[in-house]
Every structure is written in structure tokens, then in C-alpha cells.
Amino acid sequence: MADVVLETRNLTMRFGGVTAVDNVNFKLRRGELRCLIGPNGAGKTTFFRCLTGILKPTHGEVFIDDVETTGWDPQYVARMGIGIKTQVPSVMDGLSVRENIWLSAYRLSGAREADRIAAEVIERLGLGDIARSTVGRLAHGERQRVELGIVVAARPWLVLLDEPAAGMTGEEVERMVDIIHEINRDAALIIVEHDMQFIRSIAAQITVFSQGAVLMEDTVEAVMSDQRVRDVYLGKRG
């Protein structure tokens, strides 16, 4: 496996006359934990969707583990061992929590091993009390955790999370931080997020997006103290 596990070269995504992602060159190294931040409309989620295959980029290339995956369907990207969590919890509402997680584990492991993995993930994410509940009836934070369970159960080596802490209570966010660090022991992560408090607590390297392009890449402290970032977040012009 290469040291750089994910790379984009001149990645561009246009919707008609709007350039949502503009010539982005990005690298993620093995075991790295990286946050993508930026104000609303900065292009973070569009960039994320181009990585996962949900969107086909207009121009540029995506490489995952040295394999060009530009324009691949999400299922093929996922089969490379990539775990993907979308912005709005994407779960199977009519199935139970256990089934959601079991089906994710089953693709790689077979039924018996999937039973074991599902039980382990349910325990790890604190979903035991609601394991038999229908996901459609759960609260938002619980659904977020179920989706994370789906991601983790597939044993990915690269995890892409889009706003994992959105809509969660303070206690749930704390638990999410722990879970992310735990995932990061075995996998590299890209997290799209704009909750600076959350980003500070996971202490990741940061890539700042602004108007579809990369504004800067640095540590939390450096990003927080950068005037350009403040201007972008506060909407300063000129």
C-alpha cells in the first residue's frame, strides 16, 4: 500500500455555470485524520461526494491507494475498503439497528462472522438497548451512530465522514470523538465538519475550503489563528 492513500489532482466539479469545486489538489496519508472545513457553500460536501463516487467530477482525477477511481460508482469505491458516511444519516429505516449493521458486515465476512462483528459494533457504539428497534423510529443522534456502525462494520481502512456530529447532543458528541479516535487506530479519516469545537476536540490536521478551492492546510491552532480563515468564516470581503 502506498503512503498516500487518497489523492486528487485538479479536481473540478461544475454545476452549469457554478464551479463548486475548483482545481483541488489534495493528499491524505496513511493513518492520517484530516478535517475539511469551510463556510456553507465552500464546496466541502461536493468535494466529498466526488471522492465517494456519488458525483462524477467534471475534470481532474481521484486516486485511492494509487488506483484511479475517477467516475467510479459508489459501490466500487466502497469495495476498495472505503467506509462512507453521508451528511444526512443514510440508513435503512425499515430494518432494525442490528440488521443495518449486520448487512454491512455480511458483504465481506459471511453470515457467522457478520453476527460476531455486528454484536461487537453494537456494543462498541452503545447501541445495545436499541439493537432490535426499527431505525426509522430512532432519534437523529442514534441514527447517526447507526450509520457510523454501518461504516465501522465493513472494517474500512479509509473512512470518509460527512458531518458526523451534526444534530447530536453534547454527550453524543463526546462519544463520537472517542469513536473517531478509535476508528483512526486502524484507518485514515477525512471528516467534513464545520463545528470548530468538535474539530478542536479531535485535534485533526485541517484543510480549509473557500469558494470551492483549498485556502490553506495546517494544524488546528494555525488554522484558528489565521486571519484569512477568520475572514472567510466571518464573511469579510476584499
Added chain:
Amino acid sequence: MDRSALRDAPWVVAAGIIVMFAAPLILNFYTLTLLVIYGMLALSLGLIWGFGGILCFGQAAFYGLGAYAYAISAANIGESTVPMLLAIAIPFVFAFLLGAMMFYGRLTDVYMGVITLVVTLIFFRFMNTTAGPEYQIGQARLGGYNGIPGYQTLNVPGDASAYIWDESLYYTCFVILLVVYVLVRLLLASPFGRIAVAIRENENRVELMGYDARLRKSVLFAIGGGIAGLAGALYASWAEIVTPGLFSLGQSAEIIIWCIVGGLGTLVGPVLGAAVLGYLKFALGQQTAVDNVLVMGLILVVVVLVLPRGVVPSLISAFRHSSRRREPGGRRRRGPRGVRADG
């Protein structure tokens, strides 16, 4: 295999066996056989629509294809075993190809409905134009709107002279329906079935898990087509003639109405819907005071307004609700259950 999803299957089969023996006390075998065949046809759509989320307006195409495949091959072979197999295989393959074309083409519900409906109408129009002598396959003349009569009907496998008809045809059809029901329940409880239900729930998530949702939908669609083809073959054996009317718009619409009234998300619902509405249509057809299409339409409207989930799912919900209330102290069970292949 999710064994808990099969908990009620033995009870449904036991109830089915009781109905199989009790129904002839009320109705004649000729009518009952047709109702059982309708039940199997409805079950085929109930599987792909209720569990796979694939709304097919053209289930009649596979039904008619199965009937014609049986009639043509039986007329040529003179024995029913191979024709029965062909009547399942041909609609299965055709449904797989049609499904793959639609699903890999990323067609959504409305367009899928339109395409399946159009395919059915193409069959209907085409079969109506096959009256000429050039439309002959071996010894079977397609016969245009007059259809194909006079082929070998169902016989004991290997003995073409041992016809299965009347009473024995009814019991044979009922047993086949029960076997198909059990096989479909096993399929739905298997990982393939659970993934099919997951695709119905959230196709994007299933793909993000790395599954090929389009292939699985194509296979499920083909299985539904094969079951409809089997129903068509049994119909051909019952009616002793197949006509283009099998592909008609009315036939397609009826199957959907059976499923809506009986209830999607269950297998028993569509079967019961087909049997009850099929009998009603039969009974109404024997009088001239009320137009039976009006009555069918009225039933559909009332059910959609009063029981939008259909009769059987509503009854199951009411039963579960009342059994929860009967628990000591009226306590609710912890956590609702997931969607199951109920009934």
C-alpha cells in the same frame, strides 16, 4: 438466514392447508383453481413491489409470456413437464433482461412503471396481429386474437395421458402456491432477501456498503417474473386456451389492485386480495345490474382511504396493538421490531 423472520410461516402454511380443504365446501373447483392462480400471480408482484420496492405495471407480461410459452411448447411436445419448466424459465430470463436494462439504466419508479406497461401493451398488440398462417411455431399457430387452443394440459410428469384437471388441478395449484410461498419466505429470510429489503429502504446506502443493488434488483425482478410465468402456465392448463387478453391493460391493473387492497409488505395480503377480488369480479360478472369495474374501483378507493397500508398489514398492526395492550399492566414491549417478511 434470519430464522426469526420465519416464525409465523408454519402457521400460515397450516392455515393455507385448512383453507385448501375447506374452500371446496363453499365454491366449485373450477372457480377456486382460478382464484389460486390469481393468488400466485399477485404473490409475484407482492414480492417484487412489496419487498423489492419495484413497481411493475407489467406483471401481466410475464403472466402472459408464461401462458404462451406453456401453450406453444405443450402443443409441440405433447407432455406438460418441459412446458411447465419453460413457462418459468422464459419469463424469468425476459424479466432479468428487462430489469437489467431498467436498473442499470438508473430508471426511477415512474419510468419503470411506464416501460413495463408499454412492454405489456406491445405484447398485447403483437399477439393480436398473429392471426396469419405465417405465425406458427412448430405445430402451434399463435392464432391472433383467437389465441391458441387445443394443446396438452397439465399431466402427471412422464405420463401424458394422466391429465390433472378439475379437483386434482385445484389441489395441485394450491400445493404449488404453498410451495412457492415457502420458497419466497426462505428467500426473504436469506441474506439475499434482507439485502433486497434493504435496497427497497435505501438503495444509495446499500451501494455505499459495496453491494451491486442493480444486479440484485434484476434477479429479484426475474424471480417475480418466473413466478408470474408459473401462474400463467397453470392458467393455460386451467383455461385450455391462451389469448392476447392475458397481456391486457385490465389484467395489469387488476394485479396492482389486488396487491394494494391485500396489502404490500406481506405475501399473504396480495394472495388474499387476489382471491377475494377475483371472486367478487367473478360473482359480479354473473349479473348486469352493476358494472363490476365500478365496484372494483370503489373498493380500491375505499381501501386506499380507510386502510392505506392494505387489509392484511392493518389487521396485523391491530392484532399486535391489542396483544401489547393485553400484556400485564398494558406495558409495551421494548423496542419495535424491524420490517419482516410477515405472512
